[in-house]
Amino acid sequence: MNSLNSILLEGNLVGEPVESRTKNDVMVCSFSIMANRSYKKEKDLVQEESYFPIVVYSTIAEACLNNLHKDRGVRVVGRLKQDRWLDKNDNKHSQIKIIAEHVEFKPVVVPGDEVLDKAV
Numbered sequence: 001m002n003s004l005n006s007i008l009l010e011g012n013l014v015g016e017p018v019e020s021r022t023k024n025d026v027m028v029c030s031f032s033i034m035a036n037r038s039y040k041k042e043k044d045l046v047q048e049e050s051y052f053p054i055v056v057y058s059t060i061a062e063a064c065l066n067n068l069h070k071d072r073g074v075r076v077v078g079r080l081k082q083d084r085w086l087d088k089n090d091n092k093h094s095q096i097k098i099i100a101e102h103v104e105f106k107p108v109v110v111p112g113d114e115v116l117d118k119a120v
Contacts, residue, residue, distance in 0.1 A: 007098055009052060010075045010106075011035035017068045022057075029061035030054065033074060053097040054078070064103055073106030 011033035020028045036049045056064050078100040085093050
């Protein structure tokens with residue numbers, strides 16, 4: 001039986017999305033988002049920022065490449081994936097990333113225009 005592996009994040013892109021392809025020529029879009037939260041510590045309001053790498057495949061990747069830019073807000077639904085490898089000195093490395101299965105582009109207000117909102 002599979003364990004539950006699901007995540008929902010909302011944040012803003014910290015850079016431009018990057019296009020690549022798999023060995024089987026499937027389109028890949030990679031980007032990172034920053035999600036923040038606020039909490040009170042004694043009398044101060046503390047801002048905490050977290051950064052997450054996101055990977056999207058196929059037609060959703062194409063839509064992301066066409067619609068996402070730095071600072072654009074997104075909501076991502078997906079799963080966690082851990083990559084593990086050894087470097088040339090046999091040191092172990094690990095990275096956790098989010099494989100997006102649904103990406104919602106947050107509304108963008110264009111002066112003199114209506115709000116643009118898309119989900120894929």
